[in-house]
Amino acid sequence: MFAPVIEPPYYAVIFSSHRTPDDNNYGATAIRMEELASTMPGYLGVESARGEDGFGITVSYWKDEASIRNWKAQLEHRGAQERGKREWYTRYINRIAKVERAYSGPAGRM
Amino acid sequence: MFAPVIEPPYYAVIFSSHRTPDDNNYGATAIRMEELASTMPGYLGVESARGEDGFGITVSYWKDEASIRNWKAQLEHRGAQERGKREWYTRYINRIAKVERAYSGPAGRM
Numbered sequence: 691m692f693a694p695v696i697e698p699p700y701y702a703v704i705f706s707s708h709r710t711p712d713d714n715n716y717g718a719t720a721i722r723m724e725e726l727a728s729t730m731p732g733y734l735g736v737e738s739a740r741g742e743d744g745f746g747i748t749v750s751y752w753k754d755e756a757s758i759r760n761w762k763a764q765l766e767h768r769g770a771q772e773r774g775k776r777e778w779y780t781r782y783i784n785r786i787a788k789v790e791r792a793y794s795g796p797a798g799r800m
Numbered sequence: 801m802f803a804p805v806i807e808p809p810y811y812a813v814i815f816s817s818h819r820t821p822d823d824n825n826y827g828a829t830a831i832r833m834e835e836l837a838s839t840m841p842g843y844l845g846v847e848s849a850r851g852e853d854g855f856g857i858t859v860s861y862w863k864d865e866a867s868i869r870n871w872k873a874q875l876e877h878r879g880a881q882e883r884g885k886r887e888w889y890t891r892y893i894n895r896i897a898k899v900e901r902a903y904s905g906p907a908g909r910m
Contacts, residue, residue: 691855692816692818692855692891692893693816693893695893698895702812702814702895702897704812704814704859704897704899706802706803706847706859708802737816737855737857738857739849739850739851739855739856739857740849740851741849741850741851742852745801745802745847745849746849747847747848747849747857747859749814749816749857749859774906775905775906776906779905779906781802781904781905781906781907782904782905782906783802783803783805783902783903783904784902784903784904784905785808785812785899785901785902786899786900786901786902787812787814787897787898787899787900788897788898788900789814789895789896789897790896790897790898791895791896792893792894792895792896793893793894794891794892794893794894795885795889795891795892795894796884796885796886796889796891796892797891
């Protein structure tokens with residue numbers, strides 16, 4: 691689902707990934723990580739989509755770079771990152787970006 | 801699929817959308833727009849995923865803001881944008897962001 695449309699500037703972590711075929715507890719962990727992220731300082735929301743080909747994009751939104759570093763270092767999240775590298779992803783790219791402009795539609799713009 | 805991992809800084813256009821149920825020529829137009837975008841100056845790549853719930857994320861990557869403005873104003877693309885508002889999307893959010901850092905895995909980092 692959509693993350694809230696808030697006034698820039700803020701930060702986006704664009705995580706693109708291709709999943710391995712087996713679940714290996716991925717689904718439950720993804721739900722848990724979303725819950726956990728939402729309790730972190732500076733968290734602004736998350737959007738996620740994955741197609742049947744296994745390619746997916748998750749974008750999480752954060753107040754600033756310090757919030758992103760803090761989330762990356764969170765202990766339970768670090769465990770999930772390690773499992774991701776070993777078991778869940780054939781490949782991933784992570785990009786940290788500063789959102790400068792945003793608008794929504796079709797009914798009106800922010 | 802993955803866009804090339806290149807050295808930041810560059811720009812990302814994060815387009816989140818929820819599709820209407822009918823195709824209405826969306827599929828063919830999406831393929832055509834991806835082809836057309838790839839011929840534009842400053843185009844660096846695109847990544848796209850949509851789940852069965854109709855929610856999708858397309859991130860296109862560009863050299864700079866001028867490339868993004870130029871693509872937004874492209875005539876055939878403007879036609880597609882108008883159809884998108886009328887027929888293809890129940891809602892969308894578009895965010896323009898400057899990519900500051902990027903890394904990939906699991907096998908080595910850029």
